[in-house]
Amino acid sequence: MVSLTCTFGLLSSAASLTSAALLPKSANPFLTPYASQDPSRNTSSAALDQSVATQRYFHSRRVKKGEIERPWTKVKDPKEKWVTIIPLIGMLVGFIIAGYMVWDGLSTVVNHKYCPVYMSDFPNSGLESDIWTKEAEVGGFGNGQFEETTVTTENVFIQDGMLHIKPTLQDASLIEKNSVINLQVDGICTSSLWTNCITGTNTTNGTIANPVKSGRINTKKGASIKYGRIEVEAKLPAGDWLWPAIWLLPVKKVYGEWPESGEIDIVESRGNNYTYPQGGNNIVSSSLHWGPDSVNDAWWRTNVKRNALHTTFGKKFHTFGLEWSEKYLFTYIDTRLLQVLYTTFTKGGLWERGHFPEANSNGTKYVDPWSQTGRPSTPFDQDFYLIMNVAVGGTNGWFQDDKNGKPWVDESPDPRKDFWNARNNWYPTWNQSGEMVVKSVKMWQQEGYNGCP
Known part of the structure; x- marks a missing residue:
């Protein structure tokens, strides 16, 4: 309908004025105007009410479009159009930039082809002896770590199709009494340094043997890559002062001793809880x-951390990956899209990037061992092999002094002994998940290197 007519108990403005003049002062304008509803009223009053009843009450109707003038619409502001144009221009520019970034990203991505080097989901038959080496040493691998790495199935074993690297307590008899651990005599020491093969307890001077045992294994014997990809599906350990790591070292020290020839850490963590x-x-x-030596190790320029959202890396399995080429190197978790460390090998090389001093503390001038190759990726341009281990403690600052009840001080006379004496506090935290569990290891060689066509 074009219009609506509503009759209410109110008079229209014009009728109200007229009726108000006719009604006596005593009359109630809100009473019904129909005389038949009140027979006790006199004739003149009824007649008056009847005349009022014939008046039109409040009348409402829908106004047709165009009946009311809107003069403000006839005046145009010349600047008003920019209120619409400017946002549209901004959106267009945004789409152009986004499109260019997508195009640039896709055009620069190199989808390398790979050859499989090693693929294992650890059958219960055990570690392949032609691929893996169980390391046996007591030296702490240069970090003052507290573990003795063993070749026994106590610390490295396969169970239910998964590899376990599990730290355990040292034999108390080797700690509490004078003793000697000589891995050279046993013929199992995997280090060329005698200090990494011999240790013991001396009750006279208060030093003790390594307070814990653990495992470290590597593929130096049978699987290495020069550029390529690595994926390790693993669950990291949970337990105080544990130090799990999945990393790589060069097969040959082409550019000199560590860290001149480089090291790649895919992942390392601490077993302590989130606090x-x-x-x-x-x-x-x-x-x-x-770097040119251990004092000038430039690791801090290429170090990135990644936080697990609302969980820990000891709760479930994750894929820890590495993609490495002559132009870049990046690590990732679960997917290549979730990158942790990303490093490009740019012109000028790592020597220029490191901003190293001209000489060491003795005044000996440093010599650039890398730029002479003409490859920006040097020293990360050689064959590297995979290492997996669970270290314990250490005196290199990985666990800072005076943090969360750390039971030893790095510079104390015998931090190993301090650690052993506090075993009733830290060892129970290893009971549930104090081991690294590995489901699979996969290694690929990039096409064009090491016999990969």
């Missing part, structure tokens, strides 16, 4: 180690 200030098993990090 640990430096980050517990809720945080992992990836890094590269490179």
